[in-house]
Amino acid sequence: MAKKSRWLLLVLLALLVLFFLSLTINKKVPEIRVTTINGEAIKLYQVKNNFTIINFWATDCPGCIKEMPNLAATYNQFRGQGLEIIAISMNYDPPNQVLNFTQKNKIPFPVVLDVDGQIARSFQNIRLTPTSILIDKNGKIIDKVIGELDFNKLNALLKKHLNS
Template identity: 40%
Template sequence: MKNLPVVSLGLVVAALIGLLAYFTVSGGEKAPAVTVTASDGQTLNLNLPKKPVLVNFWATSCPSCISKMPDLAKLKEEYGDRFELLAISMDYDPPHHVANFIAANPYPFNFIQDTDGALSEAFGNIRLTPTTFLIAPNGNIVYRKIGDADMEFLHTRINQLSPQF
């Protein structure tokens, strides 16, 4: 009876570690139930995309965002149609700045202008850029990063989520 509090505390700690492992490995949080139309005309349901989707919130006023665009382009070129890459501009970014950037930088992925802030709100009211999410084919968010994304991790995870047939 004397050890009951210690045993109880141990069980609580074990349960918390188990939950953390579950959410880290399986990505327990679902992507928001939003449908987007990409710049190539393709419609994607983000909470059940059928293949991995990398969502990158960015702004033309964000030097880190701009400097990472070539790395994102290399990732898209390497994996091609095995995953989708959506670069979503922030609602505070002037649309003509975004349009000029896209015209001057023909990257091989889809750009979406979130002019009303609905997409950033759906992902938890994103305000800081870059913010990156990787959504698994089952709609679970398996990676979330505010700041520069870990490109090595993304390579590994996209490869795991989209095996080449």
């Protein structure tokens, strides 16, 4: 009986996770404007690239720090084909730490400070980092990845979307 209960609990938990992910997938990007640490204004809902990744991260997140060099390499490899990456630091991340991290690590893509948490709330109240929102050329959210990205899968997805 205990095995059946555990199995049922796992199935229910999986369904709950899928339900919450489905609230985001196939939706348009929220109508929100952001300003990068360099002062560039971006309307996220008007970003028209072949593929966009919005990455929510924090300077105290080990997974974020680990994936950042791979994000930079992916950006450098595919930006000429229409890839855009926008990194959004969480509201609890001190701005000076974000600035220091991006300068020290030579982050090549736009970085935004979510000082009041409004951006994270606009994307179904993101709280876990890293979380990446994958957006197609039509501005439709095609996936939400909680945790570190699998760069083998991401590169295959990018090749598919950037060559179509």
